Amino acid sequence: MGFKGLLIVAAVYFISTRFGDSDYEGIFSYPWHSAALYVPLFIALWAFNLFLDAAIWKSVNRFIGDISIKRAFKTNFVSYALAFITPANSGEVAGRYIMLHHNQDRQKTLFLIFWSHFPRMVIKLVLGLSSLLILAGLTAKLGWQWVYIALALGVPGLLLFYFFFIRIQRWLHSRNLLKVDFAKYIMNDRPFFTEKLKLALLAFIKYITYNAQFLILLMMWGGVEFTLELALSIIVFYFITSIIPTYAAVDFIIKAAFAMYVFQDTLADESLLINASFVIWVFNIAMPALAGVGIILKSNLTTSIKNRFSRGNLYGPSR
DSSP: OOOHHHHHHHHHHHHHHHHTTOEEEEGGGGTTTTHHHHHHHHHHHHHEEEHHHHHHHHHHHTTTTTOOHHHEEEHHHHHHHHHHSSSSSSSHHHHHHHHSHHHHTTHHHHHHHHHHHHHHHHHHHHHHHHHHHHHHTTTSSHHHHHHHHHHHHHHHHHHHHTTOOOHHHHHHHHHHHHOOOGGGGTTTTOHHHHHHHHHHHHHHHHHHHHHHHHHHHHHHHHHOOOOHHHHHHHHHHHHHTTOOOOOOOGGHHHHHHHHHHHTTTTTHHHHHHHHHHHHHHHIIIIIHHHHHHHHHHHHHHHHHHHTTTTTTSSSSSSO
């Protein structure tokens, strides 16, 4: 927690020094280029991004039982709300745990969360590192022969690690380490290859969709033309910021500071980068979290959460 706080302070300091004597400009001070096209497209991508997140949880939850897409949305919103106000991923764990129906299913909470995030992590590594290598080739910082070699070795290597990760899972399942019965918490035969492929494809589409939202805001407010280098830079930007530890409530501060650093040679308008990062945060983090708060209050989940965690046992029943 101390390290995260230090990062936030450093980000705020960096942003303040970059502005200097210049004034902050709001989004309505910009000319909105092709707003009739970009605004509906941004909203559509935002909604599609939330749908993909729900589709991923629905696919993962199918390991233990099928749920409706409506239930997947509800589970995600509750998890967003709790993750928004809690450190690390404890809020998400609590949210997904409480939304599972049976105690034996709740024992698989961390397993399900892992397989909802693991494909995304692999896709981020594949796209982020690939984009970084191609950018190095485009800017002549790395010879193209080395770019091709690194791509030919790295991409298949990451994908093989992803699809054969099941062997590590089976190893845990077969051993009683520290007198813990891992069979209660993992599923030795899931996910199947087709399920892993589906999760990877959903993660790929979701990552591109999320990146496209930022690109659209830059094109609408900054009049920036689409280029391959800009698109690759955005992928690298979100890849690096995704591995920086932070809090959901102030995530946009870290992203805004890093955006100023990454795009300083491409976009000189610091206000534009702050506004784009803030709007992405509002739509993709704050608004879903607010929807989750509404669900919690309406469904009286607060009492249920207190009851289920009253004994501090994440996986056992509280009664």
